[in-house]
Amino acid sequence: xxxxxxxxxxxxxxxxxxxxxxxxxxxxxxxxxxxxxxxxxxxxxxxxxxxxxxxxxxxxxxxxxxxxxxxxxxxxxxxxxxx
Amino acid sequence: xxxxxxxxxxxxxxxxxxxxxxxxxxxxxxxxxxxxxxxxxxxxxxxxxxxxxxxxxxxxxxxxxxxxxxxxxxxxxxxxxxxxxxxxxxxxxxxxxxxxxxxxxxxxxxxxxxxxxxxxxxxxxxxxxxxxxxxxxxxxxxxxxxxxxxxxxxxxxxxxxxxxxxxxxxxxxxxxxxxxxxxxxxxxxxxxxxxxxxxxxxxxxxxxxxxxxxxxxxxxxxxxxxxxxxxxxxxxxxxxxxxxxxxxxxxxxxxxxxxxxxxxxxxxxxxxxxxxxxxxxxxxxxxxxxxxxxxxxxxxxxxxxxxxxxxxxxxxxxxxxxxxxxxxxxxxxxxxxxxxxxxxxxxxxxxxxxxxxxxxxxxxxxxxxxxxxxxxxxxxxxxxxxxxxxxxxxxxxxxxxxxxxxxxxxxxxxxxxxxxxxxxxxxxxxxxxxxxxxxxxxxxxxxxxxxxxxxxxxxxxxxxxxxxxxxxxxxxxxxxxxxxxxxxxxxxxxxxxxxxxxxxxxxxxxxxxxxxxxxxxxxxxxxxxxxxxxxxxxxxxxxxxxxxxxxxxxxxxxxxxxxxxxxxxxxxxxxxxxxxxxxxxxxxxxxxxxxxxxxxxxxxxxxxxxxxxxxxxxxxxxxxxxxxxxxxxxxxxxxxxxxxxxxx
Numbered sequence: 001x002x003x004x005x006x007x008x009x010x011x012x013x014x015x016x017x018x019x020x021x022x023x024x025x026x027x028x029x030x031x032x033x034x035x036x037x038x039x040x041x042x043x044x045x046x047x048x049x050x051x052x053x054x055x056x057x058x059x060x061x062x063x064x065x066x067x068x069x070x071x072x073x074x075x076x077x078x079x080x081x082x083x
Numbered sequence: 084x085x086x087x088x089x090x091x092x093x094x095x096x097x098x099x100x101x102x103x104x105x106x107x108x109x110x111x112x113x114x115x116x117x118x119x120x121x122x123x124x125x126x127x128x129x130x131x132x133x134x135x136x137x138x139x140x141x142x143x144x145x146x147x148x149x150x151x152x153x154x155x156x157x158x159x160x161x162x163x164x165x166x167x168x169x170x171x172x173x174x175x176x177x178x179x180x181x182x183x184x185x186x187x188x189x190x191x192x193x194x195x196x197x198x199x200x201x202x203x204x205x206x207x208x209x210x211x212x213x214x215x216x217x218x219x220x221x222x223x224x225x226x227x228x229x230x231x232x233x234x235x236x237x238x239x240x241x242x243x244x245x246x247x248x249x250x251x252x253x254x255x256x257x258x259x260x261x262x263x264x265x266x267x268x269x270x271x272x273x274x275x276x277x278x279x280x281x282x283x284x285x286x287x288x289x290x291x292x293x294x295x296x297x298x299x300x301x302x303x304x305x306x307x308x309x310x311x312x313x314x315x316x317x318x319x320x321x322x323x324x325x326x327x328x329x330x331x332x333x334x335x336x337x338x339x340x341x342x343x344x345x346x347x348x349x350x351x352x353x354x355x356x357x358x359x360x361x362x363x364x365x366x367x368x369x370x371x372x373x374x375x376x377x378x379x380x381x382x383x384x385x386x387x388x389x390x391x392x393x394x395x396x397x398x399x400x401x402x403x404x405x406x407x408x409x410x411x412x413x414x415x416x417x418x419x420x421x422x423x424x425x426x427x428x429x430x431x432x433x434x435x436x437x438x439x440x441x442x443x444x445x446x447x448x449x450x451x452x453x454x455x456x457x458x459x460x461x462x463x464x465x466x467x468x469x470x471x472x473x474x475x476x477x478x479x480x481x482x483x484x485x486x487x488x489x490x491x492x493x494x495x496x497x498x499x500x501x502x503x504x505x506x507x508x509x510x511x512x513x514x515x516x517x518x519x520x521x522x523x524x525x526x527x528x529x530x531x532x533x534x535x536x537x538x539x540x541x542x543x544x545x546x547x548x549x550x551x552x553x554x555x556x557x558x559x560x561x562x563x564x565x566x567x568x569x570x571x572x573x574x575x576x577x578x579x580x581x582x583x584x585x586x587x588x589x590x591x592x593x594x595x596x597x598x599x600x601x602x603x604x605x606x607x608x609x610x611x612x613x614x615x616x617x618x619x620x621x622x623x624x625x626x627x628x629x630x631x632x633x634x635x636x637x638x639x640x641x642x643x644x645x646x647x648x649x650x651x652x653x654x655x656x657x658x659x660x661x662x663x664x665x666x667x668x669x670x671x672x673x674x675x676x677x678x679x680x681x682x683x684x685x686x687x688x689x690x691x692x693x694x695x696x697x698x699x700x701x702x703x704x705x706x707x708x709x710x711x712x713x714x715x716x717x718x719x720x721x722x723x724x725x726x727x728x729x730x731x
């Protein structure tokens with residue numbers, strides 16, 4: 001199982017936490033799996049404001065290719081770039 | 084040649100009438116003699132540098148006598164608003180420019196709120212102050228005129244009390260028909276980290292503007308008068324709606340700036356292991372300062388003149404009217420970082436309170452927080468003891484002592500007097516020479532933001548080459564932190580005009596991105612656009628050169644192609660480097676704090692990352708090449724001569 005934490009800004013579900021039980025091996029596959037459950041999810045994520053973190057590790061590039069394994073926690077983080 | 088001679092010569096050269104619709108006058112204010120002279124920025128200068136920051140550099144170049152010192156009354160303090168300031172949504176900004184008493188290089192600081200727009204509505208684009216007033220002075224701008232008033236009743240007032248008092252004495256309502264810039268006691272006392280306040284929080288912060296204005300004995304410039312529309316070259320409001328729509332539809336505005344503001348950035352920075360902590364000895368800190376924890380204390384958001392974004396978070400810690408610091412504006416991400424991890428504080432309530440105190444005392448939270456963090460590390464290392472601190476325990480996280488230090492700094496009392504000299508504490512004899520090894524500064528200016536740039540090499544290069552010193556707001560390639568952009572090489576190439584490596588920790592091609600950002604941000608400052616809403620800073624979809632070009636034409640009738648505007652940004656950097664060269668800045672000054680070369684990051688997926696000296700030097704060389712600079716970092720001969728011809 002992979003746990004996905006969503007920010008309030010990404011209003012795709014009543015819950016801020018989604019659990020994905022099907023086998024996924026990368027962030028890209030994870031997004032596809034959620035998009036099948038919540039149509040439009042992939043499009044909403046196609047936005048430079050959203051970054052991924054896996055087990056608290058921020059992914060700054062090659063994000064979609066990042067390998068996942070059972071038990072990982074993936075977080076979608078809105079990232080304002082500067083301030 | 085005295086400043087009066089220089090001003091007289093310059094004014095004689097300036098046109099006496101506006102050169103384009105909406106152009107305001109440049110007003111030269113001789114504080115000593117209480118005399119005013121006027122002119123208009125010549126069109127050749129506008130075509131080369133625009134207004135705001137750009138034209139400010141023209142005036143500084145012409146009026147600066149580098150044989151003096153920054154706080155000498157013959158060194159002018161110049162305010163300037165942009166070509167679009169007060170007219171276009173989110174263009175509410177202006178710059179204050181001089182020779183920095185804090186850093187020793189150019190001082191050029193940008194602020195919004197209402198003052199930059201209100202002077203334009205009085206027909207003024209630039210105000211040049213010089214000469215020391217005989218006594219504390221308040222300048223009142225009304226109906227286009229400037230009056231010299233006695234400021235004695237206001238001396239000793241900090242920001243909150245002064246802003247309470249002024250409407251009682253002069254009438255009017257802030258933001259409706261009243262705007263002001265002012266110094267606090269910190270400015271009166273020439274504290275080198277003091278700001279010129281432009282609102283409850285907004286301020287011209289970097290480089291010691293408060294000290295400079297205080298040295299001239301100007302307590303405040305008050306602007307009165309109803310807001311009005313401008314007579315433009317052609318209709319502009321339709322395109323304003325397009326710009327506003329673009330702003331409000333941009334994801335980062337909807338999802339972050341409008342709702343939470345810049346503290347959003349704290350979480351990704353600390354998760355990355357790039358959050359400057361304990362004077363950058365460490366690079367991550369507690370989740371207790373994540374922006375979610377500010378939400379309970381945020382009653383709403385505020386904004387600048389005619390800005391639809393409203394990105395300034397307000398705060399309310401309590402409802403006790405007796406607690407002066409129980410509410411206020413902010414904190415922004417910079418303040419959160421500087422008064423959180425950088426000084427070892429982990430209570431959000433303490434950070435908010437210290438933010439409110441800084442806003443009242445008129446202190447630049449970046450330089451002030453960094454100076455305190457520097458002193459704390461020296462205390463940790465035994466280079467400072469309670470003998471020097473007057474018995475204060477400078478242990479990390481001691482919020483009560485930090486609060487005492489803020490008041491001590493603003494009044495130059497006790498150990499606060501040492502900290503009031505900021506980066507110059509060694510030069511002034513307060514700290515031992517060894518302290519310089521731990522000073523997180525470039526070109527004499529403490530780092531503006533809390534982001535530790537050992538990982539993102541484009542950030543590091545930007546901090547090294549920024550003309551006003553170690554500051555992210557001049558050229559930061561902020562989108563390097565966005566995976567969506569890094570993973571689309573074709574899109575990234577279109578953004579910066581040439582390929583840029585996708586890897587944030589690579590040195591490859593980062594000079595291209597810094598060059599592009601430096602250009603567009605300089606143009607943004609010269610039209611008056613907010614950095615947060617300028618393309619490339621927070622998003623690739625915000626208004627940029629294309630929108631500026633269209634609206635400059637509507638407003639002023641002046642035509643600039645996108646390429647020409649890009650060249651204007653480049654020219655501004657060139658003139659700033661020419662001025663800095665006169666002030667002794669060379670290639671060796673385009674560098675980074677020693678710590679980032681020597682000490683690797685200890686946490687996170689980029690553990691072990693630091694700045695490689697050889698790679699950095701090669702990147703700097705490439706930056707000079709793409710910037711048309713000599714190996715010493717000044718414009719190459721042909722370009723320098725062209726600029727010199729424009730400057731006169």
